[in-house]
Amino acid sequence: MSFKRVAGPQARDKSGASGVSKTFCYSLLTLCITHAVSIKTVSAADSVAAPANASKEPSLVVTADTTGGTASDPAQSYTVPATRAGTKLNLTQRDIPQSVSVLTQQRIKDQNLQNVGDALANVTGISASQNDSERVDFYSRGFYINNYTYDDIPSTQTGAWNFGETDGDSAIYERIDVVRGSTGLMTGTGNPGAAINMIRKKADSKTFAGNLSASYGSWDNKRYVADLSGPLNDAGTLRGRVVTGYQDQDSWVDRYHKRKKFLYATVAADISDNTTLDLGYDYQSRNTDGPTWGGLPTWYSNGSKIQYDRGANPSADWTHYNILSRKVFANLTTNFDNGWQVRVNGTHTQSDFDSKLLYVTGYPDQTTGILNSSGYGFAGWYKGLRTQTAVDAYASGPFELFGRQHQLVAGVDYSRQRNRYLYSSSILSPAQIGDWNSWNGDVAEPDWPAWALSSEDTIRQKSGYAAARFSLADPLSLIVGARYTQYSALGTSADMEKNNLTPYGGLVYDINENYSAFASYTSIFQPQTYRDQQGNYLKPVTGKDYEAGIKGDWDNSRITASLSVFRIEQDNLGQIQSDTYVNNSSENAYRASKGVVSRGVDFEINGAVTDNLKVMFGATRYVAKDADGDRTNPYMPQTSLKLFTSYNLPFMPDLTVGGGINWQNRTYKEATNPSGATERVYQGSYPLANLFARYQVTKELSVQGNIKNLFDREYNTNPSGGVAFNEPRNYSVSVNYSF
Incomplete structure (x- = not known):
């Protein structure tokens, strides 16, 4: 497996160069997970379509074996390589200077989350207030969420009237991206809790x-x-x-x-x-x-x-x-x-x-x-x-x-x-x-x-x-x-x-x-x-x-x-x-x-x-x-x-x-x-x-x-x-x- 850091989404290196085996051990909060990967630094010459100045910018390109193992199949993943959440720039999550969560179709299937409301209730930092059988309000960081976008186009929900934004069926969505915090750059008006992009x-x-x-x-x-x-x-x-x-x-x-x-x-x-x-x-x-x-x-x-x-x-x-x-x-x-x-x-x-x-x-x-x-x-x-x-x-x-x-x-x-x-x-x-x-x-x-x-x-x-x-x-x-x-x-x-x-x-x-x-x-x-x-x-x-x-x-x-x-x-x-x-x-x-x-x-x-x-x-x-x-x-x-x-x-x-x-x-x-x-x-x-x-x-x-x-x-x-x-x-x- 070989790695090269790029500005923006990570790309796969097709050179097939062998890597030096290394184990990454990381501990965040109380969760400790060890994951074995192989790393090597690649020059601009290793990339087929590297820009002329690529040698000035060390980057990380990933070559991963996608044959075998369910986690390697993108359709069965819990994550995505890149997203336009937050800025519309196509970036990896680590390149976005805000908190971002991605809920993929595979996780929706595993948890049997049949509507958008069920899905949001299982996103980090999102809390639900079930007003009654038909109306659910969602909050993040203490603020009411009224920013819902569909393929990046905003639609504002009001608390008084429910048109079913959170009751829509999850089967039609490839994934749901959630950006926590203020999102005025992409949504214009709204509250500073979070924005939901379906x-x-x-x-x-x-x-x-x-x-x-x-x-x-x-x-x-x-x-x-x-x-x-x-x-x-x-x-x-x-x-x-x-x-x-x-x-x-x-x-x-x-x-x-x-x-x-x-x-x-x-x-x-x-x-x-x-x-x-x-x-x-x-x-x-x-x-x-x-x-x-x-x-x-x-x-x-x-x-x-x-x-x-x-x-x-x-x-x-x-x-x-x-x-x-x-x-x-x-x-x-x-x-x-x-x-x-x-x-x-x-x-x-x-x-x-x-x-x-x-x-x-x-x-x-x-x-x-x-x-x-x-x-x-x-x-x-x-x-x-x-x-x-x-x-x-x-x-x-x-x-x-x-x-x-x-x-x-x-x-x-x-x-x-x-x-x-x-x-x-x-x-x-x-x-x-x-x-x-x-x-x-x-x-x-x-x-x-x-x-x-x-x-x-x-x-x-x-x-x-x-x-x-x-x-x-x-x-x-x-x-x-x-x-x-x-x-x-x-x-x-x-x-x-x-x-x-x-x-x-x-x-x-x-x-x-x-x-x-x-x-x-x-x-x-x-x-x-x-x-x-x-x-x-x-x-x-x-x-x-x-x-x-x-x-x-x-x-x-x-x-x-x-x-x-x-x-x-x-x-x-x-x-x-x-x-x-x-x-x-x-x-x-x-x-x-x-x-x-x-x-x-x-x-x-x-x-x-x-x-x-x-x-x-x-x-x-x-x-x-x-x-x-x-x-x-x-x-x-x-x-x-x-x-x-x-x-x-x-x-x-x-x-x-x-x-x-x-x-x-x-x-x-x-x-x-x-x-x-x-x-x-x-x-x-x-x-x-x-x-x-x-x-x-x-x-x-x-x-x-x-x-x-x-x-x-x-x-x-x-x-x-x-x-x-x-x-x-x-x-x-x-x-x-x-x-």
């Missing part, structure tokens, strides 16, 4: 191939998925791929039933030797009966805690939650002989939901079950429509300056998002709700009032961005960039225009062939609709991220590691001014203030430790406090550990076993008890353990079993609201046929 599968096979799978699990969960791809002409210059599936399931929650169907189709056409056009369509439909809305009441009127069965469902029999999403997309990519690439990427999305929901609040009497005088049932019927049209165009490639090779990316993008929400609501009295102790959802559906407009807005963003990676010296590189964004919002929620310049900077120093040290400054901004006493909109909330650490890369990125410390400052946060109003109206006035400071450390090691063993271990610890010194979002864990392993038994090569555990520390929320006092409600720390095993019956046929929540731990999934329970121990068995 990379769709491509029609890249010139031979007919496919995978058919069927699974059955707890609560009558039936799931069928087909993934078929191949050439559409003899030359293979026109290729197609279809991923489609259907799922039907009940739940541990009483009276809950869900049906999901999806169709993803894409076509790739080689217009020339250097240019490829990709076209695609993504259809996803989810229909739920008996969805929950918020949590269950916490206390009886006498102050004692209500003890619920785990399957308790506060919804009524007439409730539903239906989401329909349709996306069309296209991208045109041209690769030039000099290493430059030009890409134009466009998408149009239309998503709508229709939901009838019931939320019950108040304090029932422990004996009669009747809600107190302040209690009621809130019935809401909501409809929403969101459309987004976006185009992103950029060019990236190498250039030479002062005798050294550097990299540059520059682009522009435009997006227009229109949101329209309607509602109809009604109040159910305590008498209509009846005995809460024997609640079974049997309550009459109200006579719905006429539809009313909740909000209607159009949001536009026009941006230009650029980033360059300069090779300052043999071991030292500098990444600098900026994004200029023109943001406008017009509608019932706001009428504003904001311009913002978002800088980006990072240094990476190669300590040796395997380790790099980095430091970075990144930022992001989020416009807000609050106004001051004079009627002026407050300046956008800004997030500033300072990060430094060490990264490791072994065996051509088959295994990667990172250890980083960070500090995030969120400023200009709108704070309400008591007894102060906008232009003497009834609208409360706000002022901009210092916001939240989050400080912490995170660590991750991911990939193939040996040809048979793959490991992902991540740990995060942060402390986030507001300007008054109070803990921010205390219902989110500040310490979390995540571990997952997959082991192919050497003495039984057809059998793969594995599992993992997720642990988080104690959290709490501030709630008002029946006496009117504020009380902290705690959720203790807990581990969630999972197991899986897969047996390769034939070359094409495999059988896999998964067990989730092995120890059947029970906890509250809605830490910021009422009471809602996590899924009990459950299983699934799947059969996969590949050809």
